[in-house]
Amino acid sequence: MSNAMLIDITRCVGCGECTRACIAANDLPEGDDTQLSCARYTVVNEVGNPQASVRQLCMHCVEPTCVSACLVGAFRKTATGAVVYDEEKCIGCRYCMQACPFSVPKYEWSSLAPRIKKCSFCHSRVSQGKLPACVEACPAGASVFGDRNELIREAHHRINENPGEYVDHVYGEHEAGGTSVLFLSAVPFGLLGFPDNLPTEPIPRLSWKILKEIPKYAVVSSLLLFGIHWITARRAYVEKIEHRDSETEELR
Ligand code: SF4
Ligand code: SF4
Ligand code: SF4
Structure with a gap:
């Protein structure tokens, strides 16, 4: 009871x-x-x-x-x-x-x-x-x-x-x-x-459902952040190479 x-x-x-x-x-x-x-x-x-x-x-x-x-x-x-x-x-x-x-x-x-x-x-x-x-x-x-x-x-x-x-x-x-x-x-x-x-539905159970989803979201977010970081770094690298090549060209 x-x-x-x-x-x-x-x-x-x-x-x-x-x-x-x-x-x-x-x-x-x-x-x-x-x-x-x-x-x-x-x-x-x-x-x-x-x-x-x-x-x-x-x-x-x-x-x-x-x-x-x-x-x-x-x-x-x-x-x-x-x-x-x-x-x-x-x-x-x-x-x-x-x-x-x-x-x-x-x-x-x-x-x-x-x-x-x-x-x-x-x-x-x-x-x-x-x-x-x-x-x-x-x-x-x-x-x-x-x-x-x-x-x-x-x-x-x-x-x-x-x-x-x-x-x-x-x-x-x-x-x-x-x-x-x-x-x-x-x-x-x-x-x-x-x-x-x-x-x-009891709120603790809802919270638990959300928490169980967090690893999925965390993986997707991590991949997204890594992707953004990779694109930015790659772009910076390409710009640096292009800048160096143009300087080399001018020296010739
Ligand atoms: S305020 Fe309402 S609930 Fe509280 S003792 Fe008086 S009648 Fe009862
Ligand atoms: S409000 Fe809560 S603590 Fe206060 S008399 Fe009622 S049951 Fe007891
Ligand atoms: S203190 Fe706890 S039991 Fe009381 S209303 Fe808030 S969540 Fe419910």
Whole structure:
């Protein structure tokens, strides 16, 4: 069983209890409640027209690019669905930040011993049989937690039962190969600022396909560069010979 969180934007009342519960559970410092940062692992903002309250947090991708980009294995996807970070292994290269399609990982720029910061899916709480703090605190049932397959079924059930209330799209079911945070909405996700052009194939697999092609491209590029170099050198050589021959001719 792999866990997931279903966030139903139509049920969210924008109270911010999820953010406050996350701050308390992770002992986070003062910070801006409007954007993800080292001090905020989840935020809720009013976005779009008509406005909707939209949570942001790590999407806990099924095949995460942060995991595949990390050279030292500081990120890993766990059996509980959480993508967790090990600061002991991290070398601060920040490839995870570049790789994440949702711009989630944040770096402690001002720290002398900087770490990456993001939502852990409350991995330690969930490992003890508890709910993530944000889910436990949600008074509206807008954020729920459970088995990913069951939540996907539940999401489609809500869409089918209330066709006028939702767009027919469970965000995260297929995006970037699937995520463990899923969303339902009344308006198209692109209008709420969600990346709406992500591939449905896991991004690490796409990267691998491209990397596998690189040797071919590298050989073609090398041959091309060698060809250009050979033609240039040959032309210079011919010009030098012609120049020498014309000088010799003049001396005669
Ligand atoms: S959203 Fe970004 S940081 Fe979170 S699991 Fe996916 S790739 Fe990693
Ligand atoms: S799952 Fe835990 S760490 Fe992640 S946003 Fe919710 S409370 Fe914060
Ligand atoms: S606690 Fe629930 S209802 Fe309140 S902002 Fe968070 S997700 Fe929305």
